[in-house]
Amino acid sequence: MNGLLAAELRRFWSRRLLWVLVVLELLGIAFGGGIAFWNVRFELTSLPDVFLGTSLIVTIVGWVLGASFIGAEWHAGTVTTLLTWETRRDRVIAAKIIAALASIFLLSMVIQVLLGGMLAFDAAVRGSTEGVDGAWFVESLGVALRASALGTFGAAVGFAFAAVGRNTAGALGVGFAYFVVVENLVRGFRPRWIEWLVSENASRFLLARSSDLPYLARSTLGAGLYLTTVALLALLFAGVVFGTRDVT
Secondary structure, three states: OHHHHHHHHHHHHOOHHHHHHHHHHHHHHHHHHHHHHOOOOOEHHHHHHHHHHHHHHHHHHHHHHHHHHHHHHHHHOHHHHHHHHOOOHHHHHHHHHHHHHHHHHHHHHHHHHHHHHHHHHHHHHOOEOOOOOHHHHHHHHHHHHHHHHHHHHHHHHHHHHHHHHOOHHHHHHHHHHHHHHHHHHHHHHOHHHHHHOHHHHHHHHHHOOHHHOOOOOOOHHHHHHHHHHHHHHHHHHHHHHHHHOOOO
């Protein structure tokens, strides 16, 4: 299992799409850092709000990377090749899931650390660091960790959809249809079901303040556990499908 996991980690980090997205994120950090540098009013205490604002990007990137990791292999036919020398499908799918989710969580944290470092430099040179203390650090770290967890959630669900559909575009299309169409229909016609929507629970988990979503009677931990359950069920279903159907 260790050798298989190491191979999947190398496969993940050698993907061209990954590094294209990393470069785009770094360019975004440089651009945002440049704006903050020339804004003498920038206050470092607003960093948690910055992390909240970029959490959607982190989640989308996680979804794309998770879906494309398995979807691209289906498209290229390498899954069939892999199963010729490792026939235990449960080990194969488990290694891919662990490699993808661990890597995406790590990448999400590194990107946010780089963003925070850039903004800290800007605030120290031209802005303000007044009010930066231990409580601020804990809050900033908490938001960054929760945003990275959401990115990992997106990766898990995207991976599951792509594994079942054998297609990256299909997984992205399902995500778009759910968030743009299904959730809005539920909000309009079945408002009592809102507490089961992914977006509401993701917002509750990320914000960690019940006052921001008074209509959602769920704690931050409860929202996190709900999202974890959704991701685990999606991955379990993908694993069952992967292990039982013909891959030729």
